[in-house]
Amino acid sequence: MLVPEPAEIVEKRSFGPDIHAFSLRLCDPAARPRFDFLQGQFNMVYVPGVGEVAISISSDPDDPDLEHTIRIVGRTTRVIDGLQVGDILGIRGPYGSAWPLQEARFKDVLVVTGGLGCAPVTGAIDYMFRRRANYGQITLLHGVKKPADMVHHERFEAWRREPDTKVLLTTDQPDRSWRDRSGVVTELFDEVEIDPGRTIVFICGPQVMVRYAVQHLAAQGVSKGRIHVSIERNMKCAVGLCGHCQFGPEFVCKDGPIFPFSRIERFFGVRGL
Numbered sequence: 001m002l003v004p005e006p007a008e009i010v011e012k013r014s015f016g017p018d019i020h021a022f023s024l025r026l027c028d029p030a031a032r033p034r035f036d037f038l039q040g041q042f043n044m045v046y047v048p049g050v051g052e053v054a055i056s057i058s059s060d061p062d063d064p065d066l067e068h069t070i071r072i073v074g075r076t077t078r079v080i081d082g083l084q085v086g087d088i089l090g091i092r093g094p095y096g097s098a099w100p101l102q103e104a105r106f107k108d109v110l111v112v113t114g115g116l117g118c119a120p121v122t123g124a125i126d127y128m129f130r131r132r133a134n135y136g137q138i139t140l141l142h143g144v145k146k147p148a149d150m151v152h153h154e155r156f157e158a159w160r161r162e163p164d165t166k167v168l169l170t171t172d173q174p175d176r177s178w179r180d181r182s183g184v185v186t187e188l189f190d191e192v193e194i195d196p197g198r199t200i201v202f203i204c205g206p207q208v209m210v211r212y213a214v215q216h217l218a219a220q221g222v223s224k225g226r227i228h229v230s231i232e233r234n235m236k237c238a239v240g241l242c243g244h245c246q247f248g249p250e251f252v253c254k255d256g257p258i259f260p261f262s263r264i265e266r267f268f269g270v271r272g273l
């Protein structure tokens, strides 16, 4: 379970200089069923001789290839940056909890994301649109610092054309190419009507965004048990052994990364946790 499985990069799509979506195909096709995943889960991506990083799976679970959208930030991802189609990586997983897509059936779904926080939710959004009749109003609020940080734009444009769907995109630093809103993502709440009794919320993004979003939603009457948040912590083993990702009594790798906010509220924002 802890041994990475070799996977070939079959596509590399770049969103600006430091974010790329890599589609990975297992070298042994017989291994693919072991990588069946639920939307929101992640894999550990291994660069031989360098290190391993936790990366959410951003593709639809029905796609045979596994897409990982990766921001280049440090030692391991800098090496991944230089990889091309045909190169081999190792992956192990899938790990962690998933978005509550069953609980969300026949309810309204509000998705609030910031920056690369959209990557862990894109598969879940695709899943809902492929079963459109099973979900009520779908609202997607997504913010980026600058237009160049916008990833999977084509997916948002396609979702925007779906019935009973509202997609609002915003940036802190609009330029002449930007056609949508400006400001921070939480300002988009002013344009959205929420029925607290029938809404399930998925949130993924920077901690400050999560805090403001939860505050706003709770003030609107949305129960914190219906607000699901994906959180990130440094992790090593990904199976609850090493303790790197411990968050209060929870291990983000195996109890999370997606939690109902009510479960983590006590620790959220506590310095050093």
Ligand SMILES: Cc1cc2nc3c(=O)[nH]c(=O)nc-3n(C[C@H](O)[C@H](O)[C@H](O)COP(=O)(O)OP(=O)(O)OC[C@H]3O[C@@H](n4cnc5c(N)ncnc54)[C@H](O)[C@@H]3O)c2cc1C
Binding pocket: 042, 051, 052, 053, 054, 055, 056, 057, 068, 069, 070, 071, 072, 073, 074, 075, 076, 077, 078, 096, 116, 119, 120, 231, 232, 233, 234, 235, 257
């Ligand atoms: C469940 C989960 C899902 C993730 N999904 C994605 C994803 O879809 N795409 C993506 O680009 N990244 C994702 N990350 C973050 C990714 O794991 C880190 O960016 C990566 O480990 C950095 O490794 P590095 O060796 O390149 O950088 P390092 O050299 O280890 O560190 C560079 C900088 O990044 C910080 N850092 C390292 N790991 C993390 C982390 N886990 N969270 C926050 N900061 C970190 C370090 O403190 C340091 O400041 C996810 C993390 C988790 C826990």
